[in-house]
Amino acid sequence: MHFAPKVTLNNGVLIDTLGYGVYKVPAQDCADLVATALDAGYRSVDTAALYGNEEGVGQAVRAAVAAGTPREDLFVTSKVWNDRHGYESTLAAFDESMERLRLDYLDLFLIHWPCPDQGLFIPTYKALETLYAQGRVRAIGVSNFEPEHLHQLLDACDVVPAVNQIELHPWLQQRQLRALHAELGIATQAWSPLARGGLLDDPGLALMSATHERSVAQIVLRWHIQSGHLAIPKASSAARISENLRVFDFALSTAEMDTIAAMDRGQRAGSNPNQVN
Numbered sequence: 117m118h119f120a121p122k123v124t125l126n127n128g129v130l131i132d133t134l135g136y137g138v139y140k141v142p143a144q145d146c147a148d149l150v151a152t153a154l155d156a157g158y159r160s161v162d163t164a165a166l167y168g169n170e171e172g173v174g175q176a177v178r179a180a181v182a183a184g185t186p187r188e189d190l191f192v193t194s195k196v197w198n199d200r201h202g203y204e205s206t207l208a209a210f211d212e213s214m215e216r217l218r219l220d221y222l223d224l225f226l227i228h229w230p231c232p233d234q235g236l237f238i239p240t241y242k243a244l245e246t247l248y249a250q251g252r253v254r255a256i257g258v259s260n261f262e263p264e265h266l267h268q269l270l271d272a273c274d275v276v277p278a279v280n281q282i283e284l285h286p287w288l289q290q291r292q293l294r295a296l297h298a299e300l301g302i303a304t305q306a307w308s309p310l311a312r313g314g315l316l317d318d319p320g321l322a323l324m325s326a327t328h329e330r331s332v333a334q335i336v337l338r339w340h341i342q343s344g345h346l347a348i349p350k351a352s353s354a355a356r357i358s359e360n361l362r363v364f365d366f367a368l369s370t371a372e373m374d375t376i377a378a379m380d381r382g383q384r385a386g387s388n389p390n391q392v393n
């Protein structure tokens with residue numbers, strides 16, 4: 117079994133540097149695949165109301181706890197979806213997520229997208245602050261927030277987000293946003309860390325894969341870790357799930373990190389945050 121090292125968020129809570137993401141994991145397979153990930157050594161799972169599989173995540177987490185894994189070693193993230201923005205609506209959406217997860221508390225609750233045209237992410241975040249003050253969630257944060265959204269949030273709210281979960285991979289390196297996170301004490305968590313698999317055929321990465329006798333996915337995940345990002349790759353087989361966690365026993369050289377730094381081309385695999393509402 118391999119474990120990802122943990123790092124400390126801005127409120128003192130520990131989070132895994134590498135977790136298992138379950139977007140597009142079918143509801144009927146989710147409990148088994150999360151159990152597979154937990155057996156491989158993952159201790160962190162990223163889900164969302166949108167994904168329709170919170171029940172399976174909760175089932176696997178409860179089973180692991182019943183089998184002896186301390187609940188406090190595990191880390192579960194979920195997110196409020198775009199159609200539930202607003203203070204009361206977000207509180208209700210959180211209750212619904214917790215009913216599906218059937219857990220006593222959540223580790224991290226995020227605003228999934230800022231939805232700037234709705235103009236409601238501040239009251240939405242105030243609901244997260246209420247849940248945090250009530251102890252129902254150990255940390256709160258955001259996802260897909262651009263610098264202007266973070267500045268508006270910080271002007272109006274009290275709790276600095278612990279995390280901004282953003283699309284981030286060698287083709288989309290988000291340097292300006294990462295610098296702002298560093299300044300504000302917000303952890304950067306990479307979604308689609310493998311660009312949804314798109315960059316696994318890149319010839320530059322193939323060379324590093326041969327040098328280290330590691331898969332291209334492992335090279336990319338190692339780049340995330342050495343860059344100081346948290347990452348939540350998704351995979352659908354036990355072999356890939358396990359492979360993606362085995363990135364803590366080798367290192368990329370400075371020259372290899374520089375080569376990957378030069379791969380940035382501002383290319384998204386997902387949506388532009390200012391166009392999602």
Ligand SMILES: NC(=O)C1=CN([C@@H]2O[C@H](COP(=O)(O)OP(=O)(O)OC[C@H]3O[C@@H](n4cnc5c(N)ncnc54)[C@H](OP(=O)(O)O)[C@@H]3O)[C@@H](O)[C@H]2O)C=CC1
Nearest residue numbers: 137138139162307308309310311312313333349350351352
């Ligand atoms: N906050 C947000 O807005 C968003 C959050 N997310 C989160 O991020 C997670 C990861 O992002 P996701 O979009 O799934 O994309 P990823 O970058 O994690 O890529 C997943 C794809 O890569 C393939 N893959 C994974 N590991 C390997 C491997 N070792 N070798 C070859 N292929 C591999 C998977 O194939 P296969 O499944 O067939 O194994 C799948 O097709 C999501 O599951 C979700 O939790 C994602 C999007 C948006």
Ligand SMILES: O=C(O)C(=O)[C@@H](O)[C@H](O)C(=O)CO
Nearest residue numbers: 139140164166228385386387
């Ligand atoms: O996977 C997620 O968390 C999403 O928010 C999805 O909307 C995804 O980003 C997407 O792009 C759907 O086309």
